[in-house]
Amino acid sequence: MNLYKHCKSCKDDIVIKSSSVTRPDLQMEKGTEFQINCQNCGNIEKVHVNDIKGEPNKTMILIGLVLGVVATAIMWMFFGAIGTLGAIIPLLFWQQQMSASKTFNSYLVKR
DSSP states (O other): OEEEEEOTTTOOEEEEOOOOSSHHHHHHHHOSEEEEEOTTTOOEEEEEGGGOEEEOOHHHHHHHHHHHHHHHHHHHHHHGGGGGGGGHHHHHHHHHHHHHHHHHHHOOOOO
16 A cells, blocks of 8 residues: 655645555554655645555555466466466555555554
8 A cells, every 4th residue: 555645835746655554553653743845846845644644555466466467377277267367466466555555644643
């Protein structure tokens, strides 16, 4: 999952580098309010944890797609039509990413 915040001055996305899965984890890692620096315009903002948004990581979904295609091709050679079940792998990656971003965005900490 990617964490980001829109810059108020240039309206560009500011990516937050963190491996936090939930807002409380992000709060414990960075604090309730922390400063971020826009790489585009150089503006420094003080941001509350609730202002950060999460979105699915497209790289992980692409990895799941490639893994699913390879698994389907290999299983098709050995098991025939049942090998098409490997096509479920990208759906699992997509579902996990969507679930993680929905969970992050729905939970807010007290201000």
